[in-house]
Amino acid sequence: DAKTTQPPSMDCAEGRAANLPCNHSTISGNEYVYWYRQIHSQGPQYIIHGLKNNETNEMASLIITEDRKSSTLILPHATLRDTAVYYCIVRVVNQGGKLIFGQGTELSVKP
Amino acid sequence: GAGVSQTPSNKVTEKGKYVELRCDPISGHTALYWYRQSLGQGPEFLIYFQGTGAADDSGLPNDRFFAVRPEGSVSTLKIQRTERGDSAVYLCASSLTRRQGVGSTEAFFGQGTRLTVV
Numbered sequence: 001d002a003k004t005t006q007p008p009s010m011d012c013a014e015g016r017a018a019n020l021p022c023n024h025s026t027i028s029g030n031e032y033v034y035w036y037r038q039i040h041s042q043g044p045q046y047i048i049h050g051l052k053n054n055e056t057n058e059m060a061s062l063i064i065t066e067d068r069k070s071s072t073l074i075l076p077h078a079t080l081r082d083t084a085v086y087y088c089i090v091r092v093v094n095q096g097g098k099l100i101f102g103q104g105t106e107l108s109v110k111p
Numbered sequence: 112g113a114g115v116s117q118t119p120s121n122k123v124t125e126k127g128k129y130v131e132l133r134c135d136p137i138s139g140h141t142a143l144y145w146y147r148q149s150l151g152q153g154p155e156f157l158i159y160f161q162g163t164g165a166a167d168d169s170g171l172p173n174d175r176f177f178a179v180r181p182e183g184s185v186s187t188l189k190i191q192r193t194e195r196g197d198s199a200v201y202l203c204a205s206s207l208t209r210r211q212g213v214g215s216t217e218a219f220f221g222q223g224t225r226l227t228v229v
Binding site: 034042043044045046049085087098099100101102103104 | 115144146152153154155156159167170202204217218219220221222223
């Protein structure tokens with residue numbers, strides 16, 4: 001079973017920041033938080049991951065609370081192409097580590 | 112190629128037939144994963160290979176499903192006696208692996224094979 005909880009859907013206005021929350025209250029010390037997204041009819045695409053520090057890359061920022069029980073993915077300036085299902089996943093740090101997907105959040109970016 | 116390649120992109124088969132789905136991972140990636148995704152659901156883990164061996168096959172639903180990766184690169188997912196409930200998109204992903212404690216790396220997914228059992 002997925003170890004994360006996400007809202008099933010969210011809307012965001014184009015050009016505004018999209019803030020996608022995720023709860024992972026049972027996360028273990030050796031588990032990273034990963035975010036993937038899936039645009040319709042495509043395979044999932046990696047966005048970002050982190051352990052305990054906030055992370056930023058060219059796609060997004062990841063804010064992890066100090067107790068690590070929740071996180072927020074931030075798309076700073078959402079575009080119509082960001083419309084997708086966003087998955088928050090906790091993944092064990094080992095040689096590989098399977099990703100267990102939940103239902104994700106369906107983000108709709110509207111003009 | 113530059114990414115994970117899956118063939119065929121679409122497969123229609125009759126109930127009871129045998130099918131093989133192929134995955135070409137990114138060159139040099141030692142970890143390979145198979146997932147199944149039904150409409151409106153998140154991807155469901157099936158099996159994970161580390162090199163040639165199946166490190167975790169806990170997601171295979173029953174003994175009609177089998178996967179191989181004989182040379183540690185290309186993998187084939189095999190489904191015997193297909194049933195209509197096997198209809199789904201089958202996704203493959205690959206990643207590098209690092210020794211424990213250094214950190215995990217992201218998995219790259221292919222576009223999937225859409226299997227329809229009629």
